[in-house]
Amino acid sequence: MxxxxxxxxxxxxxxxxxxxxxxxxxxxxxxxxxxxxxxxxxxxxxxxxxxxxxxxxxxxxxxxxxxxxxxxxxxxxxxxxxxxxxxxxxxxxxxxxxxxxxxxxxxxxxxxxxxxxxxxxxxxxxxxxxxxxxxxxxxxxxxxxxxxxxxxxxxxxxxxxxxxxTILHRDLDIGRDPIDARLIRNRRRLNMLITDRVSDHSWWWHARHSHQDTLQIELADRGTGKTVATGRIVGLDMYIPRWGVRAVGIRDVVVSENERRQGYAFSLIVETCRQLREQSIRLVEVQIQEDNTAARELVTAAKFEPVAELxxxxxxxxxxxx
Ligand SMILES: CC(C)(COP(=O)(O)OP(=O)(O)OC[C@H]1O[C@@H](n2cnc3c(N)ncnc32)[C@H](O)[C@@H]1OP(=O)(O)O)[C@@H](O)C(=O)NCCC(=O)NCCS
Missing domain, CATH: 3.40.630.30 (Gcn5-related N-acetyltransferase (GNAT))
Structure with a gap:
C-alpha cells in the first residue's frame, strides 16, 4: 500500500x-x-x-x-x-x-x-x-x-x-573561436574584467544562488571606463560526475539598450569562453527561451549547439x- x-x-x-x-x-x-x-x-x-x-x-x-x-x-x-x-x-x-x-x-x-x-x-x-x-x-x-x-x-x-x-553547449576543445572584424575592433577598445564582486542582486537571487560559485563579467571601454556589457558565470561542478568534464554556465548577459548592435554581447561571450579555456574549463552552457531570437542568434554565432530542452x-x- x-x-x-x-x-x-x-x-x-x-x-x-x-x-x-x-x-x-x-x-x-x-x-x-x-x-x-x-x-x-x-x-x-x-x-x-x-x-x-x-x-x-x-x-x-x-x-x-x-x-x-x-x-x-x-x-x-x-x-x-x-x-x-x-x-x-x-x-x-x-x-x-x-x-x-x-x-x-x-x-x-x-x-x-x-x-x-x-x-x-x-x-x-x-x-x-x-x-x-x-x-x-x-x-x-x-x-x-x-x-x-x-x-x-x-x-x-x-x-x-x-x-x-533550450540548453546549448559549447565544447571549448572542439573548433576554433569565431573571428570577425567587430570582435577584433572590440578587443582593441574594450577591457574584460572577471570579478567575484556580487552586486545588484535581488533578494530572490541571493535566496536561490548563495550556495553557488558566481562571478561577474564586465566589458568596459578602455578610454571612458564605461561598462558596455555585463554577464555572470556560474559554476556547474555538480555535473562533473555525469558529464565527465569541468563546466560553467554563462547567464544574465545584458547590454544597455543604446549600446546594442555593436557586437558587445558577442565579444563578452567569445572572450569569456577564451579565458575559461585557459582555466581548464571544457564545457560552457547557456539557456535561451524559445521567443528570444536575438539571444539564439548570438549564441549560435558564438558556436553553441542545442543539446536539450527544459x-x-x-x-x-x-x-x-x-
Ligand atoms: C513523470 C512521473 C513522475 C510520473 O509518475 P507515475 O507515478 O508513473 O505517474 P502516474 O502513474 O500517476 O500517471 C498518471 C498519468 O500520466 C500519464 N503517464 C504517466 N507516465 C506515462 C508514460 N510513461 N507514458 C504515457 N503516459 C504516461 C498517463 O496518462 C497516466 O495515467 P494512466 O496510467 O491512467 O494512463 C515519472 O515518470 C517520473 O518520475 N519520471 C522522471 C521524473 C523526472 O525526471 N523528474 C525530474 C524533475 S525533478
Missing part, C-alpha cells in the same frame, strides 16, 4: 537515493552528497516541509513532489499567488500506478491552501526556488523533455504546455482543487 506524508528531518538521505535511482536524465546532477541537497533545497529560507510531499511503499520512499512559490516581479518576496511544482519523481518500478498523479494532486492542494491561483510545473525561467546547481544546469527552468512522458502526464492532469527553454506546464487553480 502507498501512503503519503510531508517531509521529515530524517528524509534527506532517502531522498538522495530516490534522486539517484529515478533516471532523471542528463539535466540532473548525480554523485553528489546529502550536503548538496541540503544547500540546494532544505536550507533555502522559504523551504516549507509541508510543500514537500513523500510517497512511501514497502518501507521506503518511492516518490516525491515539491511545491513552492515564485517571487514577486520586484524579486523582494515570494508571490504566493504563483505556485510552482519544483520537482516530481517516482521510482521507476513504481510508475504507472497513479503515484505521480496523487503526488501532483497533493502538491496542488498545498498551493491552493496558501493562495496560489496558478501552478507552473517546472517553475520556469527565474521561477524555481529550489534545485539550483543540481537540476537544469545553469538554471532549473523546467523539466527535461526526454526524461519522462511529461506531455502525457501533465495533459492527463489538465495542464497546458508553457515555456520551452519545459513547463501550467494549470489555473481554484479553491475547488481537491
Amino acid at each position: 502507498v501512503t503519503y506524508r510531508t517531509f521529515h528531518n530524517a528524509d534527506p538521505p532517502h531522498l538522495l537515493r530516490l534522486w539517484h535511482v529515478s533516471d532523471l536524465g542528463p539535466s540532473a546532477a548525480e554523485g553528489f552528497p546529502c550536503e548538496v541537497l541540503e544547500l540546494a533545497v532544505f536550507s533555502r529560507p522559504y523551504f516549507d516541509r509541508r510543500g514537500l510531499i513523500i510517497a512511501e511503499a514497502d518501507g521506503a520512499i518511492v516518490g516525491m513532489a515539491h511545491a513552492g512559490f515564485s517571487a514577486t516581479d520586484d524579486e523582494t518576496a515570494l508571490d504566493r499567488s504563483r505556485g510552482t511544482l519544483s520537482a516530481i519523481m517516482v521510482r521507476p518500478e513504481y510508475r504507472r500506478q497513479g503515484i505521480g498523479r496523487e503526488l501532483l494532486r497533493r502538491a496542488e492542494q498545498y498551493l491552493v491552501a496558501r493562495g496560489a491561483r496558478v501552478v507552473t510545473a517546472g517553475a520556469g525561467p527565474n521561477g524555481n526556488g529550489f534545485y539550483h546547481a543540481i537540476y537544469g544546469g545553469v538554471e532549473p527552468s523546467g523539466f527535461a523533455s526526454g526524461a519522462a512522458a511529461w506531455d502525457d502526464f501533465f495533459t492527463s492532469a489538465d495542464y497546458r504546455p508553457g515555456i520551452r527553454t 519545459r513547463t506546464w501550467q494549470r489555473s487553480l481554484n479553491s475547488d482543487t481537491t
